[in-house]
Amino acid sequence: MPHIQLQRWLYTCLVxxxxxxxxxxxxxxxxxxxxxxxxxxxxxxxxxxxxxGKAYRLLARKHHPDLHRGDEAKALAEEQFKLLAxxxxxxxxxxxxxxxDYMLDNPDAYYAxxxxxxxxxxxxxxxxxxxxxxxxxxxxxxQYYSGWQRYDAxxxxxxxxxxxxxxxxxxxRDEIQELTQNSRKGKNGRKQLSKTEQKEEVERIIRxxxxxxxDVQGGYAKPTLWDVLWxxxxxxxxxxxQFVVWHAQWFCRFTILKQEYGREEQLxxxxxxxxxxxxxxxxxxxxxxxxxxxxxxxxxxxxxxWKAEQDEEMKKKLAENPRYKxxxxxxxxxxxxxxxxxx
Numbered sequence: 001m002p003h004i005q006l007q008r009w010l011y012t013c014l015v016x017x018x019x020x021x022x023x024x025x026x027x028x029x030x031x032x033x034x035x036x037x038x039x040x041x042x043x044x045x046x047x048x049x050x051x052x053g054k055a056y057r058l059l060a061r062k063h064h065p066d067l068h069r070g071d072e073a074k075a076l077a078e079e080q081f082k083l084l085a086x087x088x089x090x091x092x093x094x095x096x097x098x099x100x101d102y103m104l105d106n107p108d109a110y111y112a113x114x115x116x117x118x119x120x121x122x123x124x125x126x127x128x129x130x131x132x133x134x135x136x137x138x139x140x141x142x143q144y145y146s147g148w149q150r151y152d153a154x155x156x157x158x159x160x161x162x163x164x165x166x167x168x169x170x171x172x173r174d175e176i177q178e179l180t181q182n183s184r185k186g187k188n189g190r191k192q193l194s195k196t197e198q199k200e201e202v203e204r205i206i207r208x209x210x211x212x213x214x215d216v217q218g219g220y221a222k223p224t225l226w227d228v229l230w231x232x233x234x235x236x237x238x239x240x241x242q243f244v245v246w247h248a249q250w251f252c253r254f255t256i257l258k259q260e261y262g263r264e265e266q267l268x269x270x271x272x273x274x275x276x277x278x279x280x281x282x283x284x285x286x287x288x289x290x291x292x293x294x295x296x297x298x299x300x301x302x303x304x305x306w307k308a309e310q311d312e313e314m315k316k317k318l319a320e321n322p323r324y325k326x327x328x329x330x331x332x333x334x335x336x337x338x339x340x341x342x343x
Contacts, residue, residue, distance in 0.1 A: 030117045031100050037087040045101065049092060056088040140228040147223030154220040159207055168209040176202055261298060269298035
């Protein structure tokens with residue numbers, strides 16, 4: 001029994017010793033720790049920002065480490081000086097002071113105190129709007145630069161493909177012949193070019209012809225400022241309005257009024273049934289597009305029958321040629337060609 005009574009007495013003493021701290025709501029590691037920030041600066045909770053600043057300056061001069069001699073006194077002054085600076089930083093900021101007053105008024109809301117304290121410490125100091133603007137700008141620049149890189153890679157590639165290279169040579173034949181003759185004879189003030197320089201000039205002419213005549217579509221299309229993210233966000237209200245108006249007109253014309261589909265509407269339905277993008281569909285050969293129109297693939301039933309026939313034919317080819325399986329996987333992932341050569 002004496003042992004049990006001693007245990008109870010110890011527990012009572014422990015609770016009593018912790019009671020003032022629990023009542024004040026002061027937590028170790030938060031704000032001024034177990035010290036009250038107002039008491040540290042010697043001000044009341046009703047003190048104004050000017051009064052808090054004045055009290056801090058007076059105490060900071062008194063407890064500045066440089067004003068004390070001896071290692072022990074200097075260490076104590078330095079610790080007190082840090083506590084003063086912490087209390088001043090907390091109470092001079094309105095939001096931080098509000099969070100601190102909330103902790104004093106709500107001592108039991110431990111999780112809320114930790115959340116409020118660390119939310120402010122880890123929150124970015126830069127305005128979120130500035131971060132968004134800078135991020136969008138960086139993405140737009142990278143997007144535009146990457147588009148030019150892809151377009152340049154496509155032009156370089158087609159300059160090496162015999163089919164397109166020979167066609168470009170035919171188009172620029174006269175210009176290349178004139179260049180060769182003038183460079184050899186040094187006419188028109190042109191200095192005589194070496195074979196290497198002539199070759200580089202011919203490559204430049206071929207590239208120029210390909211750039212002018214090649215209709216590059218899809219992901220390798222020539223980039224424009226209208227494609228970058230910033231511009232798309234700016235014109236998004238107009239784009240959204242166009243989208244709504246277009247679908248409203250479609251619904252009125254073809255659902256309510258039962259009008260016949262025109263060529264453009266037929267091509268749109270065919271493209272939608274096939275799951276192709278606009279650039280991808282435009283890259284198809286004219287002969288193939290006309291065939292789709294003749295088969296009336298804008299009608300869902302006709303398209304379903306045609307698709308079943310295509311799938312059956314594909315299965316037969318796969319059964320006959322195992323290597324065609326890799327080709328089908330490629331077509332599924334990349335679709336038909338997206339790049340055409342305009343005459």
